[in-house]
Amino acid sequence: MLMSVTFWLIAVALGVGLCYKMPALLRASRNPMARQVAGLLAAGGAVFFFAAPSNIVRLNHLTGVPNFSAPWVYSLLTGFCASCLMLIVKWRGGTTESLRRTTWWVYGSYGALLVALWICFSLGDHHVVRTRDLDTYYATTPWMREMIVLYLLGHTVAVVITSALLWSWESRVRGTGWLRAGVVVLGVGYAANLGYDVTKLTPVIARWNGRTDLDWMSTTLAPPVAALVGLLIALGFILPHAGETASRRLAARREYWTLGPLARALRTVPAASSPVALSRFAPLQLRLTHRRTFVRDALRHLQPLIDTAQRDRDVQARIAAGVKPARAEALADAAAVSAAVERLQAGKTTVVDSASAGTVSDPITISRALRKLHTAPARQPRREGSVTTS
Known part of the structure; x- marks a missing residue:
């Protein structure tokens, strides 16, 4: 038997x-x-x-x-x-x-x-x-x-x-x-x-x-x-x-999880709001596509509020402090996006110097840096156009 x-x-x-x-x-x-x-x-x-x-x-x-x-x-x-x-x-x-x-x-x-x-x-x-x-x-x-x-x-x-x-x-x-x-x-x-x-x-x-x-x-x-x-x-x-x-499923789940901090940071951007409500039981690939679209539209809406001049100064400051260039750029991008969200919440439509408005790096890099910014202890006072690290 x-x-x-x-x-x-x-x-x-x-x-x-x-x-x-x-x-x-x-x-x-x-x-x-x-x-x-x-x-x-x-x-x-x-x-x-x-x-x-x-x-x-x-x-x-x-x-x-x-x-x-x-x-x-x-x-x-x-x-x-x-x-x-x-x-x-x-x-x-x-x-x-x-x-x-x-x-x-x-x-x-x-x-x-x-x-x-x-x-x-x-x-x-x-x-x-x-x-x-x-x-x-x-x-x-x-x-x-x-x-x-x-x-x-x-x-x-x-x-x-x-x-x-x-x-x-x-x-x-x-x-x-x-x-x-x-x-x-x-x-x-x-x-x-x-x-x-x-x-x-x-x-x-x-x-x-x-x-x-x-x-x-x-x-x-x-x-x-x-x-x-x-x-x-x-x-x-x-x-x-x-x-x-x-x-493929693991890579999709990893990307969905990685984009989480950026998606949460952008949830108050009006243009990024979506009428489609997906439950956590929706197919993973559908939820990932929805999150990608959400983040892309939000960053496009924030583009006039992103101060790239301040972002470039932030990069140089971090490099001078001993941060590796790639990591410095990612952290500066995350700070620039957070500052743009604050400007939007304050009712602004563009940065002070519109010539300095621009874009930042890819969303996944920004989201990873945001996670580090939110978990890092405060080391310096907040400057105009940057995000606090506390």
């Missing part, structure tokens, strides 16, 4: 990966890469779903054919192997002719393997139902033996080629962040697949030599290795999409 639950969970994980890819597939239904990924994830999920021991029993009972689930699961695994090879080939790219030739070679080879599996099954004696140890139990049975060897060799060849292509491709995606992380995880997953093949082939070969003491590798060790492989492959496909989405 535990193994069935584990395999169901892996199938669900692969299904989640498919759901992550589904929006891209719907947006670009003619994109062969999107279709390839979707097919691979669907095939992988089907393999783990039908390989669960409880589902093996149900399928055998439903069809009325002893061990029918064996060639069925092996067929799904064969399709999964072909999809893996084609996905990596298409990822790496190439000429149209070379891709077409490779496609025919892969699908032709694994299609022939698929037919051979069912022929061997139909010719073999498989009347004794085996739910967990079919590979070792029938390792010496004519035709069933060939079926088992064919699916394992087909899987091993696909894993070796896919692993080699992934690791050779890894060097080409360095510096791409989440994409590289996904490729590395996929590479580890497919490399671990070799461990699965070893745990399956070793006891089969041992059976050919009359040994049964290694059967535990197929019945006890192979299933958790397969589960680990499934998790890594699912994670490898989910990671680039989920990571990029999380990064």
